[in-house]
Amino acid sequence: MFVQNPSIDEAVRIINSGRKRGVVVVVGICEVVYSGRAAATLKPGRRLVIVKRDGTLLVHEAEKAQPKIWNPPGSSTAAYVEGGRLVIKSVRSRPFESVRVYFSSLDFVAAFDVETSELELVGSEKDVVEALVKAPWLIEEGLEVVGVEVPTDVGHIDILARDREGRHVVVEVKRDVATHDAVFQLARYVELYRKRGERARGILVASDITAAALEYLRRYGLEFVKVNPRELMASINKKVG
Amino acid sequence: MFVQNPSIDEAVRIINSGRKRGVVVVVGICEVVYSGRAAATLKPGRRLVIVKRDGTLLVHEAEKAQPKIWNPPGSSTAAYVEGGRLVIKSVRSRPFESVRVYFSSLDFVAAFDVETSELELVGSEKDVVEALVKAPWLIEEGLEVVGVEVPTDVGHIDILARDREGRHVVVEVKRDVATHDAVFQLARYVELYRKRGERARGILVASDITAAALEYLRRYGLEFVKVNPRELMASINKKVG
DNA sequence: TAGTACATCTCGGGC
DNA sequence: GCCCGAGGTGTACTA
Structure with a gap:
């Protein structure tokens, strides 16, 4: 018409x-x-x-x-x-x-007469987090996941884990290039534990990181692990079937 | 066609x-x-x-x-x-x-044959900042603006000023409801000065603030000033003509 | 409904 | 081109 x-x-x-x-x-x-x-x-x-x-x-x-x-x-x-x-x-x-x-x-x-339909998108941050929870060894060998989307006073922790030495490990996930914002976010979470006198590590997992963000990361004593979302999804699908 | x-x-x-x-x-x-x-x-x-x-x-x-x-x-x-x-x-x-x-x-x-044209938008954050620079007394009596969009290691300070006691005042502006993100951003800037042992205040200027954000603000020793962007623009236009 | 965080964000400005 | 932050952001989810 x-x-x-x-x-x-x-x-x-x-x-x-x-x-x-x-x-x-x-x-x-x-x-x-x-x-x-x-x-x-x-x-x-x-x-x-x-x-x-x-x-x-x-x-x-x-x-x-x-x-x-x-x-x-x-x-x-x-x-x-x-x-x-x-x-x-x-x-x-x-x-x-x-x-x-x-x-x-x-x-x-x-x-x-256009309609609306459902879109099933694969590869969002939620998917990346889920994949990492299923395969935490891709972040670090021996990592044990303790919680997902853990609420704190200053926001939600994407993944909370323990390393082989029993230290808290806060994992912040970004599906693409992480900026300094992500670093400060991670630093806030780790600070919560360190203030209480507990040993805590912070790992930023992303496909990449800006130079400035990497500098802050080092300064705060945090770590970066490079994970390509596409490869991650692919490897998980292979493993899980 | x-x-x-x-x-x-x-x-x-x-x-x-x-x-x-x-x-x-x-x-x-x-x-x-x-x-x-x-x-x-x-x-x-x-x-x-x-x-x-x-x-x-x-x-x-x-x-x-x-x-x-x-x-x-x-x-x-x-x-x-x-x-x-x-x-x-x-x-x-x-x-x-x-x-x-x-x-x-x-x-x-x-x-x-659709074309592209220029859009002049009035009321963006940039406009609000400009208005406040012209009328800093709306933030606080006796405030003297020192800089605008001042680059730092951790981002740009919207407005940098001095109060009547000569203290640094970092002003972060949000055109609508400020969330905790804005507070953390402001806290980062203020921290830069406080770490150097200088006295510094932080003022969040926004049309409103969420309850959670207000709590963080108090915790960090920062301040909130309520400014309605529309009223601000109107009052400035009246003053300046 | 408000608050929160993500988005294949997009977009513009700076360097 | 990278980096950064605003946007009248929009969108979904949750308490």
């Missing part, structure tokens, strides 16, 4: 009724006004506007992955006519944010 | 040539395979696929603001025919990631 060079009334009808079926796509020359936590306006230009059935509004341009202006799911989005122009207005309540799209000309309007 | 129920050859032509002009929109039943740092597949379903002239590939469904699958700007994205089916393939080099969209049926293909 779509219309080239639609009349304004047709456009309003398609946007308001077609949206429920899935996704509405509108292309035309428009101004966009955003006002909420911040504020911005887009001068007249041809843009791709998407309205989804969950209230999502996206205003895309010819570059970049992110929409220039948007309102997230749960927004109240609808079309109407004002001063002879098509207007799409979207309002989000908390925090309050409003987006209005004023069309001066319409190239195209269409509603599509 | 658009075609309903296009032939596969038409679709390939429109996608590969029309993309350069701006944005190509394809709707049809497709399977999607993503493989890279992580991996995922989408079972056959009707989806909205967008190809941008900068190589961006977006696979959208009927809900959520984010695409289910995507490849960012700079990817090599192109269409071709394989086994009688339209395939859109997108490859990103570093890190390597590949997305392939296999269409079993096509509802719609179109290329639009």
Whole structure:
């Protein structure tokens, strides 16, 4: 169901009724006004506007992955006519944010029966942690896992373990390049034990680490173990079947 | 330039040539395979696929603001025919990631002369910092700004100042609710001075703060000043004109 | 609902 | 190109 060079009334009808079926796509020359936590306006230009059935509004341009202006799911989005122009207005309540799209000309309007499906993603940090729990020897020989996602006063410890000498080992996992933030995070956890006078080691497990982060790591007496998430997943799948 | 129920050859032509002009929109039943740092597949379903002239590939469904699958700007994205089916393939080099969209049926293909424009956003953290630099008394009476975005070993200090007693004051600014992360960040900066034996205070400026963050703040001997970004911007505009 | 942490985050600025 | 941090981040999960 779509219309080239639609009349304004047709456009309003398609946007308001077609949206429920899935996704509405509108292309035309428009101004966009955003006002909420911040504020911005887009001068007249041809843009791709998407309205989804969950209230999502996206205003895309010819570059970049992110929409220039948007309102997230749960927004109240609808079309109407004002001063002879098509207007799409979207309002989000908390925090309050409003987006209005004023069309001066319409190239195209269409509603599509697009659906939503489940995505099973493999390789997220959670998967990496799970894999390491199953194969802690990949971090260090003789490591015994004591806990996963252990809550502390200053955040969650990804993996808590004991080494062969019975020392606490805090393991912080990053699926890609670790920055100094990860080091400070790890340092906070290790500090909890060291303050209590207990011997504790900290190991940062990541696919790589920035030079600055590595320096801090050494300074704090922490360790780095390089683990490639892809290879890790592969080796685990091989082992486990 | 658009075609309903296009032939596969038409679709390939429109996608590969029309993309350069701006944005190509394809709707049809497709399977999607993503493989890279992580991996995922989408079972056959009707989806909205967008190809941008900068190589961006977006696979959208009927809900959520984010695409289910995507490849960012700079990817090599192109269409071709394989086994009688339209395939859109997108490859990103570093890190390597590949997305392939296999269409079993096509509802719609179109290329639009969408452009890109400049967005002037008002109310970002940078704006808040600038406003506070102009009106430091809103943080504390008698505060003298010494530096902005001051680089340190552990990150950039938003605002560096001196109080009436000549003490260093590190100001960390968050435009919305500050979490414990902001506190730890601030603590890192203040620690730099305190370690050197210099007296230093730390002030977290934000529109609000979580209970947990406030507790850490007190524990570290740091302070919180509530500043509403919108009111701040308004008051500054009034003052400055 | 608020708080927390992850994301194939994306994006822009600095060096 | 790497590094770093903000983002109107969005998204899922949990208490």
